[in-house]
Amino acid sequence: MAFYEVYSHPALIRYKTSVCTKATLFLVVxxxxxxxxxxxxxxxxQGFWMKRSTYEEQPxxxxxxxTLLVAATNTQGDYVAWSTFPHLNNMLGANLRIPAxxxxxxxxxxxxxxxxxxLQLHLPLKPEEQxxxxxxxxxxxxxxxxxxxxxxxxLAYVQHSSSVPGxxxxxxxxxxxxxxxxLPHRGVYNVYNVSxxxxxxxxxxxxxxxxxIRSYQNRNLTTVLxxxxxxxxxxxxxxxxxxxxxxxxxxxxxxxYRPGFWxxxxxxxxQYVSVLLIFLxxxxxxxxxxxQNQVLTAVPIPVGKPHQS
Amino acid sequence: xxVSAAVFCLLFLFNAATTNENTTxxxxxxxxxxxxxxxxxxxxxxxxxxxxxxxxxxxPSSTSTEPPQPAEPLPASGRLPTTVTTVDSVCPCxxxxxxCDINCCCDRVCxxxxxxxxxxxxxxxxGSQQLCSGDVASYSLRITIDGYSELQASVGEEPNxxxxxxxxxxxxxxxxxxxxxxxxxxxxxxxxxxFTSFMFGSEERQVSSAELQDSSGYQYGEVMLTADRGxxxxxxxxxxxxxxxxxxxxxxxxxxxxxxxxxxxQQHCSSLPPLSMxxxxxxxxxxxxxxxxxxxxxxxxxxxLQSVEGTQTELQISDGEDLPPAxxxxxxxxxxxxxxxYVMKYSPAGEIVNVSVSLVLGSVSEAELTLEQEFHITFxxxxxxxxxxxxxxxxxxxxxxxxxxxxxxxxxxVGSLDPxxxxxxxxxxxxxxxxxxxxxxxxxLFAVDSVSGCTLRLEDAGNCSLVQQLLLDVLRGPxxxxxxxxxxxxxxxxxxxxxxxxxxxxxxxxxSCSIPLSLHLEVQWTQYGSLVNPQAQIVSIKEIIQTxxxxxxxxxxxxxxxxxxxxxxxxxxxxxxxxGYRATPTIxxxxxxxxxxxxx
Numbered sequence: 024m025a026f027y028e029v030y031s032h033p034a035l036i037r038y039k040t041s042v043c044t045k046a047t048l049f050l051v052v053x054x055x056x057x058x059x060x061x062x063x064x065x066x067x068x069q070g071f072w073m074k075r076s077t078y079e080e081q082p083x084x085x086x087x088x089x090t091l092l093v094a095a096t097n098t099q100g101d102y103v104a105w106s107t108f109p110h111l112n113n114m115l116g117a118n119l120r121i122p123a124x125x126x127x128x129x130x131x132x133x134x135x136x137x138x139x140x141x142l143q144l145h146l147p148l149k150p151e152e153q154x155x156x157x158x159x160x161x162x163x164x165x166x167x168x169x170x171x172x173x174x175x176x177x178l179a180y181v182q183h184s185s186s187v188p189g190x191x192x193x194x195x196x197x198x199x200x201x202x203x204x205x206l207p208h209r210g211v212y213n214v215y216n217v218s219x220x221x222x223x224x225x226x227x228x229x230x231x232x233x234x235x236i237r238s239y240q241n242r243n244l245t246t247v248l249x250x251x252x253x254x255x256x257x258x259x260x261x262x263x264x265x266x267x268x269x270x271x272x273x274x275x276x277x278x279x280y281r282p283g284f285w286x287x288x289x290x291x292x293x294q295y296v297s298v299l300l301i302f303l304x305x306x307x308x309x310x311x312x313x314x315q316n317q318v319l320t321a322v323p324i325p326v327g328k329p330h331q332s
Numbered sequence: 333x334x335v336s337a338a339v340f341c342l343l344f345l346f347n348a349a350t351t352n353e354n355t356t357x358x359x360x361x362x363x364x365x366x367x368x369x370x371x372x373x374x375x376x377x378x379x380x381x382x383x384x385x386x387x388x389x390x391x392p393s394s395t396s397t398e399p400p401q402p403a404e405p406l407p408a409s410g411r412l413p414t415t416v417t418t419v420d421s422v423c424p425c426x427x428x429x430x431x432c433d434i435n436c437c438c439d440r441v442c443x444x445x446x447x448x449x450x451x452x453x454x455x456x457x458x459g460s461q462q463l464c465s466g467d468v469a470s471y472s473l474r475i476t477i478d479g480y481s482e483l484q485a486s487v488g489e490e491p492n493x494x495x496x497x498x499x500x501x502x503x504x505x506x507x508x509x510x511x512x513x514x515x516x517x518x519x520x521x522x523x524x525x526x527f528t529s530f531m532f533g534s535e536e537r538q539v540s541s542a543e544l545q546d547s548s549g550y551q552y553g554e555v556m557l558t559a560d561r562g563x564x565x566x567x568x569x570x571x572x573x574x575x576x577x578x579x580x581x582x583x584x585x586x587x588x589x590x591x592x593x594x595x596x597x598q599q600h601c602s603s604l605p606p607l608s609m610x611x612x613x614x615x616x617x618x619x620x621x622x623x624x625x626x627x628x629x630x631x632x633x634x635x636x637l638q639s640v641e642g643t644q645t646e647l648q649i650s651d652g653e654d655l656p657p658a659x660x661x662x663x664x665x666x667x668x669x670x671x672x673x674y675v676m677k678y679s680p681a682g683e684i685v686n687v688s689v690s691l692v693l694g695s696v697s698e699a700e701l702t703l704e705q706e707f708h709i710t711f712x713x714x715x716x717x718x719x720x721x722x723x724x725x726x727x728x729x730x731x732x733x734x735x736x737x738x739x740x741x742x743x744x745x746v747g748s749l750d751p752x753x754x755x756x757x758x759x760x761x762x763x764x765x766x767x768x769x770x771x772x773x774x775x776x777l778f779a780v781d782s783v784s785g786c787t788l789r790l791e792d793a794g795n796c797s798l799v800q801q802l803l804l805d806v807l808r809g810p811x812x813x814x815x816x817x818x819x820x821x822x823x824x825x826x827x828x829x830x831x832x833x834x835x836x837x838x839x840x841x842x843x844s845c846s847i848p849l850s851l852h853l854e855v856q857w858t859q860y861g862s863l864v865n866p867q868a869q870i871v872s873i874k875e876i877i878q879t880x881x882x883x884x885x886x887x888x889x890x891x892x893x894x895x896x897x898x899x900x901x902x903x904x905x906x907x908x909x910x911x912g913y914r915a916t917p918t919i920x921x922x923x924x925x926x927x928x929x930x931x932x
Contacts, residue, residue: 114578
């Protein structure tokens, strides 16, 4: 006749003691050791408070149709220049050379966000002129919406020079976001929604590339044209214009931000509780051992007659 | 709201049977090519209806337009034509009407030209890829048994083996663009504004702000007018180092610019206006912006003549006298303007009271050169402006401004008001020789470490004691100051605020003469006060002169020159601020400062 376990239930044994006993002291110590060390363990193992996190977003970028072009036309330092700023064009005088520019912005995946800028620039040259170097500055309107709403005006700057006169410069690159400090997790961030180039200024110093780049690079949030491989084509035929072809992509960016209060608490809570579970288990075993074996005196009250209430 | 109403079905194997049901094919001879071009187009529904579209392109917020039934479409826009829906009628490479487009396999007029084809530029036209079975028109070239190649064109259904595909679609317009809003009379402006945020030619030619203000005087940054209704111009460098002559000067904007100008003397010496003095002196400024404002002529304050070698002599000039540039020689042009410095006095009402100009005219002696010109403009107050001392900070030093130095006398400290007459450092010149030529000096700027130097030729170092004294003079400069103010605004009559420059050179013990090899200034400074507005104070300043201990020949290691350096180092001795609690908790258990990071 084989026996088998037909049913089981745990029996609850209560241990009672008065306030001023060793058992009470033990209980206090155990409680402290259970709940405080997990906090210290979680903190000391780094990353308890999440201070920086990242998210992905494709920015809403629009070319602002502001352009500044400087081209050196001989090795002595003569140059021609053009911009979309009337004041600067007036100042340039004889050095002004108006190119033919065509621009197209494409939305390739039809999600309402533009993905690519195609810019073609044909700079007519006089017979004695050759292009040795090109500085091109384009401005963009840059917006992010997912966490904090970022609205800013940004810049792409291309500089290329060669000892051999060129016929064409081809640029294909990404407009990358650069940030020094993380963005806030909410709110409107529009401190940089100011013109990169003050086109209304009649003073020459407003168009000094040094000043423009210096004040731009001072910003926490900038864009930079990452174009590792500009192609400089040599061999321009007489009478043909110098060409600049640019393809600038607006890629998906990984943006770092400072998590908000509840996000920080959430991740800290997860870490705390996962460490706390181990401590709870360990100290539960210790307590059971201590009281079952009467290491510390306490009065056990067995289940006896359970009062169904 | 915008969950697609299409039925998604789990498609496993049973969908494989629904292949090419109605295939039409026609074969023609051509040669075989290999090119994979796939052309997709979204299958459009015939009549777009206003349903709840998940619009990814911005829809206009104006209330007046209801896309399918525009109230009054503008005549030019009209209604949209019906969209092409069947895949076999779409042929994107067919660009010439009734003429065969080469390598365009879907072009219907190509029959005889097919033998010229090498590949199909468009070999696949399909509808939406999300449908479980969509129409696909495919075009390919195939070689027949007798060596010819033929075109196989087929239109049929192609299964999609994706697990999540759309079996049947009852949502109108789900896979097509939302119908665009057709502009009407009332909505045109708002639509135009919405879609044309940036474009060429949007820069408005702004009216200069000077004419918009009411007050008669100028305000900060406004352009100043001249009597002939022009603008007061001050050349400056803009996008290159070249002088831009038509750049205006702003009222109360102190400005100094150095720019260059390419000059061919034969051609430009007497004819180029920016080279001649009266371009800068013959100006009649308007005191204010009004029509009836007083006319202020420019007074010539001083004219300095500079020779080709660089020596300067002041010229006594009577009022109204002009020194035009003169070509003395094919490669020597005299009286060319090199420096222009305007000083403008202004009244509190914003009116210009007095304008004076100082000029440096020089001779240039190269047939073709890039001439460097300097232009300065400073504004001083009408009363008491001349005596204003330019300060290097208040009260602590500001980084990048010159140190304040002086010399102790019996009455106290004597210092110069001229910011250039201060503790200075030798500046490297093109001659590089310590004992020859005029030496340039640059002021020691607070918290900017710098080094420069010159060379000493060994054959000059014969008379040791003489060379020692000469080198010391060169390194220290003329009238070397003995004291440096610990604060920028240290008072001259409180000598305790002034630090003596400690010196390690003892001239008395020089029984064997030694040549100074380097002069090093070591300045210790500290910051104190609040973290937000710290005050910088100089704690000690030491002059360290290194002299040679071995013979110069050994030091120079065989070469005939020896480099003498002059340097300055600023050493911050202040304790750095540390992050921590504002008030340290009294619990002995030490918690790191960011333990309660989001809470405190």
